[in-house]
Amino acid sequence: MSYNTGKKESSPVSPLKKRRASWSELWVNHHQLLSSSPLDLAAKFQSLTPPISKSKTLLPDFTLLLPDLILIRVIEKIPKSQRKNLSLVCKRWFKLHGRLVRSFKVSDWEFLASGRLISRFPNLDTVDLVSGCLISPPNSGILVNHRIVSFTVGVGSYQSWSFFEENLLSVDIVERGLKALAGGCSNLRKLVVTNTSELGLLNVAEECSRLQELELHKCSDSVLLGIGAFENLQILRLVGNVDGLYNSLVSDIGLMILAQGCKRLVKLELVGCEGGFDGIKEIGECCQMLEELSVCDHKMESGWLGGLRYCENLKTLKLVSCKKIDNDPDECLSCCCCPALERLHLDKCQLRDKNTVKALFKMCEAAREIVFQDCWGLDNDIFSLAMAFGRVKLLYLEGCSLLTTSGLESVILHWHELEHLKVVSCKNIKDSEVSPSLSALFSALVELQWRPDTRSHLSSSLTGTGIGGKGGKFFKKT
Structure with a gap:
């Protein structure tokens, strides 16, 4: 005989789970919770809070909602040194990182x-x-x-x-x-x-009409036959003969082909190139927009320096690692100077030939900025030729160990427009030899960087520290 007591027997494992309270219900009933005591409030909140699942759940990837263009803009704000790590996140970021790489x-x-x-x-x-x-x-x-x-x-x-x-x-x-x-x-x-070859350059010029800068290693006259196909080329660097690596010839013929094909050229650098007066003259007459010419370790023929006078708009002339600037500079002494030249940079050049340096300074007498870096043979006698520059505003000397303080003073006192002077690592220029007139010039300059003898500055800064002394005197026996 069975009877019902009115109470349902609870199953130890009920298939129906009790519905958990939602966060919205908690938000609606917040006034009831606030009216309770702190202990009751804590107990109620603990009972209504859904338990934390022991199994780990993955959070949704909200970047999937962003289009590629927006995500690329976000990645662009990250420093370039850290962007490579982003390519390891997923395949999509890997592709987006590749789209941001430009070089x-x-x-x-x-x-x-x-x-x-x-x-x-x-x-x-x-x-x-x-x-x-x-x-x-x-x-x-x-x-x-x-x-x-x-x-x-x-x-x-x-x-x-x-x-x-x-x-x-x-x-x-x-x-x-x-x-x-x-x-x-x-x-x-x-x-x-x-x-490369002429055909290789033509293939690039046909597809890449926006190419503005080109650098050709192991270049020759035949390669330059395809240079005229680049309509927007503005910066060109030709590397011909490099001692110890490869031999290649860029002569006057190649320079003339270059001049006829690249009339919009703004910057030209010739490394290990041959040629002479005719090639430089053709460049000056055809490339009217040329503003900067760099010549490095050249094998130019005698008299090439005279062709610079045809570069009417040339503003910067750089000579780097030139063992001899011009073998026959006498013809340049009677030539006119470059009227628009503003900057002359000489880096690791041999300046022992007085006639060559005189011809160079004559050609560049309109320069306003003069830079000498690690030039051999720049003594007081050679540097005195720099008085040919009448309107110098900036002088930078570095690694000129033969120049003395008196030699520097005899020249720069004649430059009444000098505003910037930088002297670095010139060991024969001494602080103790600065005269009152030179000191007065320093006070009138806009910028002065005076570190001629780094050893003297180091020894003066270490005075009293005990560093720099010899072992026998520095270490005391106990």
Whole structure:
């Protein structure tokens, strides 16, 4: 016989779970909670709070709601040094990071030839292919730095530096690589390449009409036949013959081809190039917009310096690592100067020939800024020729160890418009030899950087510290 007591037996494991209170119900009934005592309030809140699940739950990725353009703008605010870590988050961020990369230096040519470079970085505007054009052994860990280029080599014995030229990729392979690069990077602005040809340049010029800066290593006259196809080219760097690495010839013929094809050129740098008066003259007459000319380690013919007078709008002349500026400077002494020249920079040049320096200063007598950095032979006699500059506003001297204080003073006192003077690491210029007239000139300058003898400054700063003393006197026996 069974009977019902009116109470439902509770199952130990009920299939129906009790509905949990929502946060909205808690929010609506907040006035009731606030009216309770603190102990009752804590007990009620603990009973109504849903228990924390022991299983870990993944939070939703809210970046999926953002379009690519918005997310790219957010990533652009992050420093470039930290963007590479973002590419490891997911595949989408990996692709977005590739779209933000603008400059890339190719070290493995297969990365370009296989098309992975273009698919990984579709928006490149600056590409350097010099290291990739050199066939390096796998896992080569030796980095070789040259003044012009740096590359890696494997462990082994090398009889000469000719291994660089011997291990360059063939011209045909470089042409195919340039064609693939131009087809995928039509917005290319700067290109650095070596051992290319006329056809390779034409392939790039056909697809990359916005290219403005070009750097050609191992360049020759025949390569420059394709230079005229770049309509918007403004900056050009030609590397011809590099001692110890490769031999290539850029003569007057190449300079004339360059002048006829690049009439919108603004900046030109010639490294290891030959040529002479005719080539420089043609550049000056055709490239009317040329403002900066740099000549590095040149093999120019005698009298090339005289062609500078045809560069009517030239504002900056830089001579770097020139063993001899001009072999026959006598013809330049009767020439007119460059009327628009404002800056003359001499870096690691041989200035022992007085006639050559006199001809150079005569050609650049209108310069307002003069820079001498680590120039050999710049003594008081040679520096006295700088009085040919009549309107100098800035003088920068660094590493000129033969120049003395009296030699410096005899020149700069004649420059009544001098405003900026910087003297660094010139050991024969002494503080104790500064005269009252030179001191008065220093007080009238707008900017003065006076660190001629770094050793004297170091020893004076260490006075009384005991540092710098010899071992026998510094250490005392106890």
